[in-house]
Amino acid sequence: MEKLRYALFTGCTAKESTPEQMMSTLAVANKLGIELVELTEASCCGASHLQDYDDFLSLVLNARNIAYAEKHGLTMVTICNTCQLNTAMTKHRLDHNAELKAKVNAKLAEVGLEYKGTSLITHFLYAIIDDFGLDKIKEMVVKPLSQFNIAPFYGCHNIRPSELQNETHKSHESAYAPTSLDDLIIACGGVNVDYEEKNKCCGFHAELQAPRTAAILTGNAVAGAMDANADWMVTPCPLCHLKLDTQTHHASVAIGREVSLPVLHMQQMVGLALGCTPDELGLKHHVTKVDFV
Amino acid sequence: MDTIKSQQVTFKVFRFNEETDYLPYYNTYVMDVTHEEVVLDILNRIKWDHDGSLSYRRSCRHGICGVCSIKVNGKGILACKSRLFDLIDVFGSELVIEPLSTKRAIKDLIIDKKDFWDKHAAVKPFLVSDIVEHPASEHLVSPHDAEKLLEADYCIQCGACHYSCPALAINEEFIGPAAFAAAYRFSADVRDEASVERLHVVNEEAQGVWDCVKCMECAEVCPKEVNPIEKITKLHNMIFEAGVAKNNVATRHAVGFAHSIEKHGLLDEGELVRYSEGNIGVLKHVPVALKMFAKGKIVLPWNMPKADKLDEIKKLIKSSSTVKF
Numbered sequence: 367m368e369k370l371r372y373a374l375f376t377g378c379t380a381k382e383s384t385p386e387q388m389m390s391t392l393a394v395a396n397k398l399g400i401e402l403v404e405l406t407e408a409s410c411c412g413a414s415h416l417q418d419y420d421d422f423l424s425l426v427l428n429a430r431n432i433a434y435a436e437k438h439g440l441t442m443v444t445i446c447n448t449c450q451l452n453t454a455m456t457k458h459r460l461d462h463n464a465e466l467k468a469k470v471n472a473k474l475a476e477v478g479l480e481y482k483g484t485s486l487i488t489h490f491l492y493a494i495i496d497d498f499g500l501d502k503i504k505e506m507v508v509k510p511l512s513q514f515n516i517a518p519f520y521g522c523h524n525i526r527p528s529e530l531q532n533e534t535h536k537s538h539e540s541a542y543a544p545t546s547l548d549d550l551i552i553a554c555g556g557v558n559v560d561y562e563e564k565n566k567c568c569g570f571h572a573e574l575q576a577p578r579t580a581a582i583l584t585g586n587a588v589a590g591a592m593d594a595n596a597d598w599m600v601t602p603c604p605l606c607h608l609k610l611d612t613q614t615h616h617a618s619v620a621i622g623r624e625v626s627l628p629v630l631h632m633q634q635m636v637g638l639a640l641g642c643t644p645d646e647l648g649l650k651h652h653v654t655k656v657d658f659v
Numbered sequence: 660m661d662t663i664k665s666q667q668v669t670f671k672v673f674r675f676n677e678e679t680d681y682l683p684y685y686n687t688y689v690m691d692v693t694h695e696e697v698v699l700d701i702l703n704r705i706k707w708d709h710d711g712s713l714s715y716r717r718s719c720r721h722g723i724c725g726v727c728s729i730k731v732n733g734k735g736i737l738a739c740k741s742r743l744f745d746l747i748d749v750f751g752s753e754l755v756i757e758p759l760s761t762k763r764a765i766k767d768l769i770i771d772k773k774d775f776w777d778k779h780a781a782v783k784p785f786l787v788s789d790i791v792e793h794p795a796s797e798h799l800v801s802p803h804d805a806e807k808l809l810e811a812d813y814c815i816q817c818g819a820c821h822y823s824c825p826a827l828a829i830n831e832e833f834i835g836p837a838a839f840a841a842a843y844r845f846s847a848d849v850r851d852e853a854s855v856e857r858l859h860v861v862n863e864e865a866q867g868v869w870d871c872v873k874c875m876e877c878a879e880v881c882p883k884e885v886n887p888i889e890k891i892t893k894l895h896n897m898i899f900e901a902g903v904a905k906n907n908v909a910t911r912h913a914v915g916f917a918h919s920i921e922k923h924g925l926l927d928e929g930e931l932v933r934y935s936e937g938n939i940g941v942l943k944h945v946p947v948a949l950k951m952f953a954k955g956k957i958v959l960p961w962n963m964p965k966a967d968k969l970d971e972i973k974k975l976i977k978s979s980s981t982v983k984f
């Protein structure tokens with residue numbers, strides 16, 4: 367197989383509050399022989415909030431990020447569900463609206479850039495599943511996670527709106543019965559547990575504005591995984607990770623029940639199965655202790 | 660000649676009569692379904708062949724009246740539009756049929772939609788305009804202006820998004836996606852004169868657009884592709900553009916992104932929380948921040964990473980910004 371190469375859009379959290387996300391992405395890419403060219407020029411995607419304030423500005427900034435991936439002639443790979451959504455949505459809007467694309471390109475021309483629409487955008491989860499292949503992951507597993515019940519937590523912005531995501535990358539999954547993370551858990555030798563909240567919202571984006579709503583959603587998610595007998599949770603989204611890992615105290619108070627589980631990034635789970643060390647995967651950076659390795 | 664494909668499906672149907680039952684229960688029917696049948700066909704067959712007491716709403720049978728919306732395996736659908744074989748593709752051959760909200764069930768699949776209609780009414784879902792009784796010419800709306808409504812006027816008030824919205828399930832004051840889409844529909848209409856009034860309604864804390872958790876569920880569930888969250892984003896934009904945004908944690912949270920990106924290219928997460936909450940409000944986040952700090956999850960100001968070619972980003976922010984706060 368030809369070596370897989372992607373333009374890596376890290377997003378902001380991998381550089382700040384989830385350093386373990388960056389570490390484990392690089393460790394797993396290294397193991398799988400995937401080359402990641404980091405888009406060091408990329409700006410924040412706006413995380414769906416800049417969009418509320420200034421939609422046009424957010425389009426220009428996201429188009430600029432994609433333009434850099436296009437310069438490399440590579441598919442852009444994201445490692446955050448919300449970066450994935452905002453970038454994919456920008457691509458969709460520009461590719462379907464010539465007038466808007468021209469307006470955005472007029473701005474980009476001021477800095478010598480152009481958005482063409484030539485690069486695909488995918489999340490690292492789908493790059494692993496669609497491009498690398500689950501069967502090959504299975505073959506490479508050296509430490510199967512067979513003793514663990516693992517609860518997948520998909521995160522909204524990878525699976526909804528499904529039409530957008532399915533046009534952006536190759537995986538076609540249903541927002542109501544997603545399978546990618548479950549399949550990945552099984553490929554890593556783990557046991558995937560099923561629970562109602564696995565494709566629900568963690569509440570992250572309303573944490574400051576609607577703290578009670580956000581805390582209840584977090585609490586319900588962790589409680590759902592606990593009731594399904596999960597040993598830990600796994601998510602492809604660093605924002606879900608932050609919410610589920612660091613906010614369990616508020617969540618417990620909000621739902622009137624003590625909830626807490628280790629929450630791993632998708633990359634950390636794959637890394638463990640491939641034999642990376644806990645240090646390489648940054649497991650010591652978790653607030654809810656990862657005490658099983 | 661086409662052969663009719665059929666498959667055996669187990670249906671678990673929600674039953675509850677508020678006049679006689681304390682608790683809901685489920686009836687199970689195992690039936691052969693054919694590939695051209697929709698969910699409503701099955702409900703009819705259950706009613707006509709098995710149990711005449713099963714209650715559900717149906718009217719147009721063409722996906723335009725919105726009354727037949729229910730949930731199948733948690734997914735909001737129009738019973739008259741959803742093909743069984745499509746559902747089997749996603750969920751397999753055991754389908755659980757429930758009302759849109761089990762909490763609001765009156766009889767079987769029929770729910771009390773009062774909260775939905777009250778919230779709908781609260782956003783004035785009609786054109787507010789002084790009508791000249793005998794106009795000299797037609798009041799034309801240009802195609803360009805009509806396009807601004809996006810698909811907001813396709814809503815058939817089925818309630819699928821409303822009863823799938825997790826923010827609404829927790830916070831009963833929340834107006835909800837369908838009514839927001841309606842608010843956008845009329846406020847974006849060039850003939851309307853109540854736009855600012857509506858923006859005030861959707862700008863209120865707890866009930867307004869700021870309490871949306873951005874789960875995209877409403878965009879996913881809508882059988883008419885109204886995409887309510889898109890209209891919610893538009894309402895956010897209109898709130899800023901019309902200058903009705905209040906200086907509070909929600910608006911500062913949105914504006915803080917622009918400041919941060921201008922300064923670093925990236926988001927300064929710590930500073931964003933302080934900027935949004937203010938110097939006093941931020942204190943409630945200190946316990947979590949300390950725990951994160953101990954785990955190496957907080958970047959101190961002097962270590963804040965910056966995007967390469969920041970000058971480019973600054974230039975674009977200057978030339979592309981369309982709103983002021």
Ligand code: SF4
Pocket residue numbers: 820823824825826827835836870871872873874875876877878887888891
């Ligand atoms: S995106 Fe917002 S309005 Fe739509 S369902 Fe989710 S919380 Fe509700």
Ligand code: SF4
Pocket residue numbers: 813814815816817818819820821836837840880881882883884885886887
């Ligand atoms: S927006 Fe869509 S889902 Fe919501 S009430 Fe209208 S038609 Fe139904």
Ligand code: FES
Pocket residue numbers: 716717718719720721722723724725726727728737738739740
């Ligand atoms: S019966 Fe009218 S929409 Fe289904």
